[in-house]
Amino acid sequence: MKTYITLLLITASFTGFAQTVIKPGDKIIRYDLIKPSHDFYKNIGSDTTGKVTFEFMMEDVTTIDPVNKQITFARSRQIPLGSFSTDTSFTDLSFKPIRMHEIHYKQNVSFDMTFGDTQASVKTTRKGVESVKNYPMKSGYFEDNMIEYIFGYLDLKKGVSYIMDNFNKDTPAPSDPYIIEYAFDDIWELAPGHRLECRVLHFIHGDTVGYIWIDKSNNQMLKEEGVYKQTENFVVSKL
Numbered sequence: 001m002k003t004y005i006t007l008l009l010i011t012a013s014f015t016g017f018a019q020t021v022i023k024p025g026d027k028i029i030r031y032d033l034i035k036p037s038h039d040f041y042k043n044i045g046s047d048t049t050g051k052v053t054f055e056f057m058m059e060d061v062t063t064i065d066p067v068n069k070q071i072t073f074a075r076s077r078q079i080p081l082g083s084f085s086t087d088t089s090f091t092d093l094s095f096k097p098i099r100m101h102e103i104h105y106k107q108n109v110s111f112d113m114t115f116g117d118t119q120a121s122v123k124t125t126r127k128g129v130e131s132v133k134n135y136p137m138k139s140g141y142f143e144d145n146m147i148e149y150i151f152g153y154l155d156l157k158k159g160v161s162y163i164m165d166n167f168n169k170d171t172p173a174p175s176d177p178y179i180i181e182y183a184f185d186d187i188w189e190l191a192p193g194h195r196l197e198c199r200v201l202h203f204i205h206g207d208t209v210g211y212i213w214i215d216k217s218n219n220q221m222l223k224e225e226g227v228y229k230q231t232e233n234f235v236v237s238k239l
Contacts, residue, residue, distance in 0.1 A: 019163035019179060022154065023140030024096035028162075030153045031093065033219050034071070037062045043077075045234040053232065054079060062149060069093050073146040082106070089146035097143035097167070111169070115143065120167045120174060135174040137167055144168040144176060151201060151212055152219035156182040171206065179204040186213060188222070198222060210234075 022028055038061050045054040056079040063072045073089040087102040097115040104110070112123045120135045142150075147166050156162060161181050168176035180203045188196040199214040203226075210226025224236040 019161045021140070022162050022164045024091070024142065025094035028155050029095065029150065030155050030219075033153050034064065035062075035218075036064055037220065039220065040239045042237050042239055043079075043234065044237075045232055047233075048231055056081070058236075060149070064093075066093075070098065071095070073149050075145070087145045089143055091143070091146060095142060095146075095150055097141070097146070100143055100145055102145065113143075113169070115167070120169075122169050135167070135169070137174060138165060141165040141167050141175070144170075147178065148212075148221070148224075151180065152214040152221055154180075156180070156199075156201070158182045158184075166205075176206060183211065188213075196222070 039059075041058045041060065043054070043056050043058055044052060046052050056077055058075060058077040061072075061074045063074075064070075065072070069092055071091050071093060073091075074086070075088075076084070076086045078084050083104070083106040085102070085104045087100065089100045090098045092098060097120075099115065100111070100113040102111040102113075108128075109124065109126045112125070114121045117139050118137055120137055121132060122135070123130060123132045142164055144166050147164065154162070159181075161179060164178045164180070166176045166178055167174050180201050183200050183202040186198045186200050188198060190196060197216045199216055201212045201214065203210060203212060207229045208226050210224060212221055213223040214220070215222050220238065221236075222238050224234075226234055228234065
């Protein structure tokens with residue numbers, strides 16, 4: 001497997017200026033390849049000196065309900081240590097967001113989000129006190145807590161830059177798009193005679209740039225490497 005230094009992650013650029021827009025329901029998303037899954041990922045972050053700043057496990061579950069025509073993406077993690085959080089995203093079969101529920105147990109706060117065509121609504125319950133805020137969005141957006149699940153199902157062409165609008169309540173503007181490109185192919189040598197062929201995507205997401213390795217055999221993410229604000233490195237690895 002190729003190894004990338006921080007400088008490459010920071011300076012890598014896309015081949016073109018115009019981006020092809022991807023929206024829920026587009027044919028570029030291979031819905032026929034989507035399968036239920038139950039996976040575990042290890043997340044490690046470090047500063048510019050190599051000192052580990054965070055490390056945690058993440059459990060991801062994807063289920064498909066063909067009767068109600070919904071996909072559920074559920075995640076649980078412990079960060080910082082001793083502080084648990086869960087989030088569950090619901091979309092229709094085209095990945096159009098319907099609802100997301102996020103809970104931070106130690107902080108006693110939860111977020112219940114509902115998504116319309118051009119508006120996202122967030123109900124926050126903090127220590128029993130509720131508040132609601134509405135955010136305008138352009139039609140055709142995804143939702144932040146589930147968008148990375150679908151990168152492996154995108155039928156991308158090399159040399160083409162793509163953009164996916166993304167609702168994220170934690171950014172100054174609710175529109176927080178991903179820009180992605182099919183960068184190259186790679187091979188993981190797991191053991192003698194056992195190789196995994198991968199597609200590698202380059203992405204820009206706000207102040208974060210990096211690469212994502214996709215297993216060609218099942219379209220799942222194997223690894224993500226990135227740099228946040230040129231100061232914090234992170235690696236997400238499938239176990």
